[in-house]
Amino acid sequence: MVVFEKPHALCDVPLHYCPGCTHGIVHRLVAEAIDELGIEGSAIGVAPVGCAVMAYDYFNCDMVEAAHGRAPAVATGIKRAKPENIVFTYQGDGDLASIGMAETVHAATRNENITIIFINNAIYGMTGGQMAPTSLPGQVTQTSPYGRDVKTAGFPIKVSELLASLDGPSYIQRVAVNNVKNVKQAKKAIKKAFENQIEGKGFSLIEVVSSCPTNWGMTPQQALDWVEEKMIPYYPLGVYKDKTSEEGE
Amino acid sequence: MSEKVLMKGNEAIAEAAIRAGCRHYFGYPITPQTELAAYMAKRMPKIGGCFLQAESEIAAINMVYGVASTGLRVMTSSSSPGVSLKQEGISYIAGADLPALIVNVQRGGPGLGGIQPSQSDYFQATKGGGHGDYHLIVLAPASVQEMADLTAKCFELADKYRMPSMLLADGTMGQMMEPVLLPEESDVTVEKPWALTGTKMQRGHNIVNSLYLKPEELEKTNFDRFERYKQVEENEVMYEEFMMDDAEVCVVAFGIAARVSKNAVVEARKQGIKAGLLRPITLWPFPSAAVKQAAEHCKGFVSVELSMGQMIEDIKLASDCKCPVELCNRAGGMIPSPEQVLESIKNIAGGKA
């Protein structure tokens, strides 16, 4: 009996991500959730601009490629047009929390019935390692070569906490994929985010604290250790908002 | 049954869009197109449609992109500064070969400009507007009736050629009230096998996209798209000729400028000047052949514009600069008077009468 294999919702093509990049893990978790809920045939995914820009080649469901940061708006359009379809976006921190913050906040406050998978790896990966809205204080990047100085570059944005302050969104959870236990937790959260949509419960966002070994200048394992030691203390894991139990359909 | 009603131009667009089967509207408040959004806000919920006031023009056009990718008829409307904000999304829609309608009820610019009518977005509308090689089908109404009719036409052409279309009106046209015979409800269904509907596990996944990292592939999409544009240029040019048969002076004007010009042409005829009006209805594709033909028998052209002179370049191109083209313009929200147009007609006619 097969206990673990590539999910069907993930296309049979090699991913272009760097060795040890956790995008691959999260892609798989999304695809597993799609498989288990039997929604591949109705799912429509929205790819971002960033490292995951080619996600449209990786998920077996219908896909659209959005402009940088606009995925929640594109997903809004699709969901309004096709309420019976399951619509999700997959976005990084530059896409979602910098250039696309307005789209994110407003989709959340409208409690748009969509699912957002948000990868927080504290850096711009695709363009070669620049400071992200989520880069940690003191973090050295290409555009913060002396470390992120909060006096000039401001503080990291805690997306889950920020969105949880809104009345609108239904479900906000932060997870990580730095070890087996956390990956399993992340899987549960992602699945719940899709279930919420199926049940018409509204906006769900799962923030996934992830790694970027290449641009952090670490080995893949060192990067996961850094997630544990530096990222998670700044970005505590947990459910930040859950209206799903109070509001049934 | 169609009925004749008195309507504002902006409202006529909205009602015509609904009758053309558009059930999704996304917008952001801006003068002077607000009545359109307000009309949609009132009507859409009553007919099971979607009106959504977006957080920005940028979000609105990307919502349009989302709906367009599912194959449904969808629109947004704005005025000049807002349409500038939409350009990124319009480029993506063009790059992904999606049909959609963008309405621009123009006001004066640049920058925040003013709220009075203008035609100074001609370049932006007809030459692409955003980044990359692309065109929009651009229709320019000159009456409230045409606001309605051309809205329907915009949807039809956008679907037919899989490209975004733009209704380019101006503040006067938007605010003007005229009787209008509303078009019949359309139940046209266009096959859209590329649309995102979910695979239903019965086909491979559809991808709506404008990213091609291999330059030879991207080049091919551009060449293919321009082949389609060629067909549009061959098949879809629309214009109106008024007293052009024996015209010696050809006035070229669209939208509100054409209405003013018509009066000037009539007055010129009274004064013995053989003037005529060529009114482009499609600004892209531009009626180049008609202009070229006019250049064969006219002494010259008068380009009447609510801008610093934008369409005049297309007239010069189409006429191969065979005869003089005089610009008769006002800008910043001002409208040329019939007397001003008549003056220009006289200049071209050579001081006759």
Added chain:
Amino acid sequence: MQVKTCRKGIEMPKVTFNEDLCKGCGLCVNACPKQIIELKKDVINKKGHSPAGMTDQSKCIGCAFCATMCPDCVITVEK
């Protein structure tokens, strides 16, 4: 791909690596509680990486931790 039986006669877990997809990141190596996965230093796959493989299949408990941490769906686990 062979199925071995363990001492108790129960079918042993079978772990297969799609070596061509492996990028040699080593996350599976660290995830394995039995420490029976390592990168095959003497093998270079199509992508130019030393792929991961199992050193002692008989010690495998089929926990799939390796596959859970693999970003590239290299690993299939059967029990």
